[in-house]
Amino acid sequence: MNIAVLLPNWIGDAVMATPTLRALHHRFGHHANITGIMRPLIAQVLAGTPWLDQTIYYDHHSRNPDLKLAHVLRQLKSMPLDTMLLLPNSFRSGLMAWLSGAPRRVGYARYGRGKLLTDRLHPARHGKTWIPTSAVNYYLDLAYAIGCPPESRKPELATSAEDELRADRVWRNLDLWNANRVILLNTGSVRGSAKHWPAEYYVRLAHKLVEDPQNTVLVICGPAERQSALQIETTANHARIRSMAHQNLELGVAKACIRRSHLMVTTDSGPRHIATAFDVPVVAIFGPIDPRWSETYHPQSINLLQPVSCGPCGHHVCPFEHHRCMQDLSVDRVYAAANRLLYEEHQQVASAA
Numbered sequence: 001m002n003i004a005v006l007l008p009n010w011i012g013d014a015v016m017a018t019p020t021l022r023a024l025h026h027r028f029g030h031h032a033n034i035t036g037i038m039r040p041l042i043a044q045v046l047a048g049t050p051w052l053d054q055t056i057y058y059d060h061h062s063r064n065p066d067l068k069l070a071h072v073l074r075q076l077k078s079m080p081l082d083t084m085l086l087l088p089n090s091f092r093s094g095l096m097a098w099l100s101g102a103p104r105r106v107g108y109a110r111y112g113r114g115k116l117l118t119d120r121l122h123p124a125r126h127g128k129t130w131i132p133t134s135a136v137n138y139y140l141d142l143a144y145a146i147g148c149p150p151e152s153r154k155p156e157l158a159t160s161a162e163d164e165l166r167a168d169r170v171w172r173n174l175d176l177w178n179a180n181r182v183i184l185l186n187t188g189s190v191r192g193s194a195k196h197w198p199a200e201y202y203v204r205l206a207h208k209l210v211e212d213p214q215n216t217v218l219v220i221c222g223p224a225e226r227q228s229a230l231q232i233e234t235t236a237n238h239a240r241i242r243s244m245a246h247q248n249l250e251l252g253v254a255k256a257c258i259r260r261s262h263l264m265v266t267t268d269s270g271p272r273h274i275a276t277a278f279d280v281p282v283v284a285i286f287g288p289i290d291p292r293w294s295e296t297y298h299p300q301s302i303n304l305l306q307p308v309s310c311g312p313c314g315h316h317v318c319p320f321e322h323h324r325c326m327q328d329l330s331v332d333r334v335y336a337a338a339n340r341l342l343y344e345e346h347q348q349v350a351s352a353a
Contacts, residue, residue: 001032002079004102006086006093007042011270012294013135014042015155015277017087018049020139023151025051035079037072044251048158060092069096076100085142106145119145132292153297157277159256167256170247179216181342183209184258186266187232188225195267197285197326199228203236204331205265209338210240218261219243220254220271262345265338268294276301281341283334287325288315300344302337304329
């Protein structure tokens with residue numbers, strides 16, 4: 001039996017899809033070949049996890065012909081497929097499934113692709129309005145539709161030995177081995193400026209956190225946020241406030257650095273979900289996006305949302321340019337949430353000793 005799963009394009013969504021991959025593996029892994037179709041970046045997210053038997057790379061934005069639809073379809077038709085699960089909602093994904101020849105094509109009937117599917121799920125809605133539903137549940141319902149038993153909603157990731165060694169170098173370069181607690185600040189999101197909390201707020205938060213001598217703050221970043229991370233480190237100008245700006249920024253290294261941290265304060269972005277998958281306590285700062293869309297069910301997570309009359313609006317850029325949903329979320333409120341999680345972690349360590 002050959003099952004193909006088309007994975008989401010974004011890091012956070014891919015992490016929220018891991019319970020679905022685990023469910024498929026538990027139900028079909030002993031008598032089926034499970035193939036993941038994904039962007040190369042998503043393969044880095046899932047590296048080390050045991051649920052897929054093989055991977056097909058696909059990125060319709062790429063100029064590389066090996067990542068285009070025609071090449072993917074040739075690989076799928078050579079299997080041949082029995083079932084294809086579509087986690088993205090796009091019409092393009094439905095067309096891929098139909099052209100693949102898979103006799104069973106499972107997905108949500110959205111964006112006009114319903115006739116391309118054999119098993120059509122319908123998202124919850126109230127009238128013409130979609131009811132906010134966590135992507136964790138949204139994806140799991142696809143697995144349940146083909147017979148998977150109930151599965152834990154906990155996201156899960158892994159790191160490689162090589163990535164851990166590279167993270168060791170980061171820890172050595174930034175003199176973090178002697179830090180009692182490493183607290184990560186994640187400032188950015190590739191999904192638009194509306195998710196950004198002001199850089200000066202991060203500086204003030206970092207200063208408040210390092211008032212406790214046990215805490216060292218590390219500002220993590222991807223290549224797009226390198227300058228922002230460096231700006232926060234430079235402006236903070238404190239021996240225990242450092243950044244990844246001049247370190248290895250490969251995703252696998254970031255995963256290993258997140259895994260060994262004690263707390264993350266983050267926007268609603270991919271690193272938030274990576275931290276959840278490694279059971280790192282998380283303070284998540286929300287602005288334009290309703291937190292219910294990305295609920296992670298992490299018991300050590302606090303979601304902060306500033307009530308404003310115009311939100312949550314769902315826009316990637318503030319349409320009113322005042323950005324109040326983020327501007328009005330105070331440093332003191334975020335600091336209080338971080339301290340609460342640090343206290344809970346300390347109590348858990350003390351009770352286990």
